[in-house]
Every structure is written in structure tokens, then in C-alpha cells.
Amino acid sequence: WVLAQTDKIRVGTAIMQMPARTPAMCAMTAMSLDQLSGGRFIVGLGASGPQVVEGWHGVPYGKPVTRTREYIQIMRKIMAREGPVEFDGDVYQLPNTGAGTTGLGKPLKSILEGNPNIPIYTASITPAGLRCAGEVADGVFPVWMDPDKFSILGDHIQKGLDTAGNGKSLSDFDIAPFVSVALNDDLKAAYDSLRPWLALYIGGMGAKGKNFYNDYAARAGYGEVAERIQDLYLSGKKAEAEALVPDQLLDEVALVGPRERIIERLGSWKAAAARGEVGTMLLGVHDPVVLELFAKELL
Numbered sequence: 001w002v003l004a005q006t007d008k009i010r011v012g013t014a015i016m017q018m019p020a021r022t023p024a025m026c027a028m029t030a031m032s033l034d035q036l037s038g039g040r041f042i043v044g045l046g047a048s049g050p051q052v053v054e055g056w057h058g059v060p061y062g063k064p065v066t067r068t069r070e071y072i073q074i075m076r077k078i079m080a081r082e083g084p085v086e087f088d089g090d091v092y093q094l095p096n097t098g099a100g101t102t103g104l105g106k107p108l109k110s111i112l113e114g115n116p117n118i119p120i121y122t123a124s125i126t127p128a129g130l131r132c133a134g135e136v137a138d139g140v141f142p143v144w145m146d147p148d149k150f151s152i153l154g155d156h157i158q159k160g161l162d163t164a165g166n167g168k169s170l171s172d173f174d175i176a177p178f179v180s181v182a183l184n185d186d187l188k189a190a191y192d193s194l195r196p197w198l199a200l201y202i203g204g205m206g207a208k209g210k211n212f213y214n215d216y217a218a219r220a221g222y223g224e225v226a227e228r229i230q231d232l233y234l235s236g237k238k239a240e241a242e243a244l245v246p247d248q249l250l251d252e253v254a255l256v257g258p259r260e261r262i263i264e265r266l267g268s269w270k271a272a273a274a275r276g277e278v279g280t281m282l283l284g285v286h287d288p289v290v291l292e293l294f295a296k297e298l299l
Helices: 024-037 050-055 064-080 127-136 152-165 189-203 213-232 238-243 247-253 259-274 288-298
Strands: 040-045 121-123 178-183 255-257 282-284
Touching: 024 040, 024 064, 040 064, 064 121, 064 127, 121 127, 127 152, 152 213, 178 189, 178 259, 178 288, 189 213, 189 238, 189 247, 189 255, 213 238, 213 247, 255 259, 259 288, 282 288
Parallel strands: 040 121, 178 255, 178 282
Antiparallel strands: none
């Protein structure tokens, strides 16, 4: 719908969960939407977590990084259309000749022609996921990011770029974090409006010991409070968990408070962009006033 209503902006998925659809289905969808939009489509992929993958989609969680790497490799083969696609991986086999198959599957080539270089991003925050993104993707969607602590992401992305061995550098890779915005002259009210968001991710997005967002907060220096938030959240004490979200963390990863305060904090994001550490900001806003502010400051 958004692609149909626009003719200039780039539009993408943030994100499609890989366990929910095959690489071929994702490639076909991307090629179709890219053609219909005149080359403006971006593919955003995510591995999700075991609670959703096994509880909702009904497939084994397995090896998420291996899945991601193979998924993107297959998509690129399909979009390149250099011949019938064959792939023998740990997660995906094309054609599939495993148990329960008929043996009649054969390598196929997409009949749809299109752009073989549709950008592919991953929603990665784990060290292994970030390395994988640097190796096989065109960009990454961090769920949040501190522009002053790039090494939390950048060191792992760089290792992936080095592993790729194709001459790709950080300047060829788009780091596109989600950035929440709470514009409000009442600073406390602005903070409070964002606490439920971070509390949900740090406390409720995953089981104890298997919450990647909790681990991410810990790597940023918030391990102790992240653990307390999770314990409260999982015990049903969401309000108490939300109250523990530090103002400092919100200031680091979001834009909070009165107009001038937000403009001042944008300076850190602009500096990160100048260093090549941020390419795109995905703003979590719908308010025209906020959109106008960012258009004035960034465009």
C-alpha cells in the first residue's frame, strides 16, 4: 500500500521472519514489489527467537545465523537468474531430496526478471548475527543504538566484512537503527512514554537466558538493571519493570524531551553519520510536527 501511494521514498520490510517463509517465496515477493515500485524496495529479514519460531510457526529454531546466511545466499541466487538454483546447506537444500520427499524436485529458475541487487538487511544485534550481516547483507536494522557506542555493533560488523573478502567496507554497508522519539516539553512524561517499549524488549522478548535484547542491553553496560527488569517482567510485574528503565539508557538510544533537547542530541547522530557509523535513521514517529522537525534538521 505504501509503495502504491509514493514514488520516491524507499520502502521495505522491517522485518520478515525467515522461519515463516521460504527463501524462494521471499525472493519472489521482493522481486515483484521492487518491479512494481520502480526499484525502491528493501528486504528486511529477521531470525526471530525460539518462543515465536517454535511456538507460532511450528518449525525448529535450529541455527539462526546459519539460516540467515543460507537464506540470503539462496535469495541472491534466485534474483541473479544465472541458472536453475541448486543449494546444499545445513538448513536448506534445493532441490530437497531428504526424508519424505518424492525425489521429483528439480532445480528451477525464476521466470520473473528484475534487479539482482535488491538491498537485503538483517535485524541483527547479537555478535554472531552482526558478523553474518557484515558478511552477506547490505545493511543492518539494530532495534536500538547508541551513536556514541558504535563498537558494540561495529567491531562485529567489521569482522563480517573482513570475512566476506570481496572488498566491501563499512562505507558500502548501511547501519539503519530504529530510533524512538518522544517530543514533549515535560521531560519526565517523555521518558515515561518510552519506558514500556524498552521494558518489553529487555524484559519480555524471550525466555530467561534466551533474550537477545536483554543481552544487548548488558553489552551496553546495563547488565544488572536489565536482569532486574527481566525478572520483574516475567513475574508479571510490568509496571515495576518499566519504572526501572534508566533515563540514561533512554537518552542514549532515543530522542527524548523538548524540541531543543532533541536537536542537541541529534548532534551525536550527525557526528556518527559523518564517521560512517550510521547511514539511515528509522524514526518511530507518526506526528507531523516531529516529522517536520526531522525534515528540517536532517534533510
